[in-house]
Amino acid sequence: MKVEEIVRGVLRGEKRAIARAISIIEDGLPEAKAILSALEPHTGRAYVIGITGATGAGKSTLIHKLIQAYRRKGLKVGVVAVDPTSPFTGGAFLGDRVRMQDLALDEGVFIRSMATRGSLGGISDATGGAVKVLDAAGFDIILVETVGAGQLDIAVAGIAHTVVLVLAPGLGDDIQAIKAGIMEIADIFVVNMADRPNADRMVVDLMSVLEVSPFNPSDWRPPIVKTVALTGEGIEELVEQIEKHRAYLAKRGMRPSEKKVRTLLLEALRRAVVSDILPMITKSAKFDAAVQMVVKGQVSIDAGAELLLSSIKQALREME
């Protein structure tokens, strides 16, 4: 298929063209740029919802129910499910399709799986590209599902308007254990499997954590929604809360909160330091010299690290 053909197909909502466009972007083929810029003017209509949380929290079932709820409202729903690529083999198991198969034949639903393929931020540019394609293709709601793997979850806030963090009692994911950064980017907390014995305990714990985190009066206060995805309990309330958050964002011109941007920027910075700055240090002669000093017992490891960082810190101080 040629670029013009694909673009035309996407704008008409043709599934094969949509699928091709996403693959081209995912594979980083040369046509990707042309396709994205041709689609750009047709984007910006869709509402993007990130759904994140640990494996086993019931995300797939919840998404299944959400799709059905939006379909009942007559909205078209696109889903992008991101799964981690195995760092050892480069392979991946994609999309927990098992529970979504009854939606495969629904004309108003498009479900696409993607692997992270070694992208440091987990959610890659490709995910954002896939969202743009679905947006241009006329999907009203786009759900982006990510597996709870740290950075992956945080990056979803960069493309989603509303981020829903799905938790479930008895998974070992204590509130304490939720990775720093994820609490900050979640707009709505879902305690799924709320019929389990420890669910209320989890809600209380969550409330106490949220209570102590600093808020401005004008800030969005993330609500906690209890659901039993299997039976559909709480789904309507979740949809309502998403609508409320959407209205909140609309009132502020769809601008993301400062807290969210701060977290995203920090995460991007962390990645950049690891991928760009760190190699500059470790490949330098100074690094080898520091290794030797530690080997000889002249300095401790921490002092050696401090030695290597001192000139960078000095440069940063001069910048200010």
Next chain:
Amino acid sequence: MARALRDAGMEVIYTGLRQTPEQIVETAVQEDVDVIGLSILSGAHMTWVPRVIELMKEKGIFGEVLLLVGGIIPEDDAKALKEMGVDEIFGPGTPTDEIIKYIRDNVRRG
């Protein structure tokens, strides 16, 4: 099998058991796959596979996506299925390496 393919560096979408041909082909379209692998143990391959091929043609992915069948398929049926457009048939106990090599050698686009 799915695990072996994943460990060979492939991205595997496992749809689960008892899918209809319609569901399988629609998933293949949306996921823009390179290969469809059908595991048929029910003996109904002469009903299911032609339907999958028909749908693949309808959706315009026939000839572009590799179509593989696994299961106990009698020789005559295997011949007939290949004539209809199945690319390869793998009997029970085929070493996974053989299947992986076949996919690598025959997949139609990078």
